[in-house]
Amino acid sequence: MATKPANKGVFTAHTFDFLRDLIENNNREWFHANRSRYDDAKGELISVVERVLTSLSQFEPLANTAVKDCIFRINRDIRFSKDKAPYKSHLAFAIGPGGRHSGRIDYYVQIQPGGQSFLGAGMWQPTPANLAKFRQEVDYNVDELKGIIEADEFKAFFPEIHGETLKVMPKGYAADHPEIDLLRRKELFFVHRFTDKEVLKPSFADEVVRGCRIIKPYCDLLNYLFFDEKEEPVTL
Template sequence: MAKQNIAKAAFTAPTLDFLRDLVQNNNREWFQANRSRYDAAKTELCGVVERVLTNMSAFEPLSNTSVKDCIFRINRDIRFSKDKAPYKSNLAFAIGPGGRHSGRIDYFIQIQPGNQSFLGGGMWQPTPANLTKFRQEVDYNVDELKNIIEADAFKAYFPEAAGEVMKTTPKGYSADHPNIDLLRRKELFFMHRYTDKEVLKPNFADEIVRGCQLLKPYCDFLNYLFFDEKEESITL
């Protein structure tokens, strides 16, 4: 994308208006009649993603990642859902090597009116093996994780930790473990919410990049723990 287009990358009020109207008219007939509004919204989304990719390339390996790799379809998969509404009520994209299907811990951004837009990332629905790795790291070497998620700048931007938490104590750990709150975590996903007013600011894409840079140490921590650590032989 040319530099002049990247500089203009931003969301405008008609995009949020389209998403609001879609909630009230979530059917194929209405969507097709308003297809031009969706196309305009998607064009803005592509511009924002392009700018985010360009600026994040300074600290993330995204050289082989395209805009289309990152954007989620607005169509819902309704095959196994009781809710047969055909469309999502938001625009969303994920930033990671290769896009939304990187297979690693990446950055997820949702755009939804009603102050429901957010940037998030972290441990969400981990495999049993990865959850075991996380708990072992908390048990043996929690300082690195705490230094990341308890840093003032991180906590100021990501005050909200989401995800399932066990009510009981995980097997193999005592209830009085000094880090039992982290050990009980089945998911640990951090979010920063944006108001509609913030989403419509001309520099919103740059704000996403700033948030991703703050989230990066936690994503790197999990990616190393889950995917990059060298296997060590265990002597019984």
């Protein structure tokens, strides 16, 4: 009897089983002996990314963005790390124009056992120039930003905020500024976590797309501030 083909665009328990075993056996010998299991897990990842990319393309400018360009390698760069484990304990992809190296604010998804899977997006490790642009926007025109990140749907889907915060106010801003919390932010990255059960649902890719649609206005605002806004000419 022929084997029934797996549904496309979904993860199965196989992927989590592989990652759990990899966490316990993070060495090259084990990985090469279980290479076929990794290939199967990567195949599921590719299928999910294809489904997400197809849906995102309906409201994001993602022409010429290939699935392979969105997926991160599982190999870790251990050259400058004290942790010499050769492999990551998760699978991951990021979708932006051209893939994971778009250079813009994009959507990041990580698949990891134990309820550690998540969708995240936002300001992460900005350049000093971009951080200054963010703070200027908060100082001069905070209503648009707050209208996005304080909306009920946004807060319900993205309850976690990650990133470094200054203990004191940044230079040039008064300590009693009404937007003190936002101005002290060095990073403002929002996260939606998925349980393992949620990742294995047929609707997982659709939920990722729904989350991307919700956080898109925030990403659009950051991309405009950081990359698209034209510098006003200086008049003497």
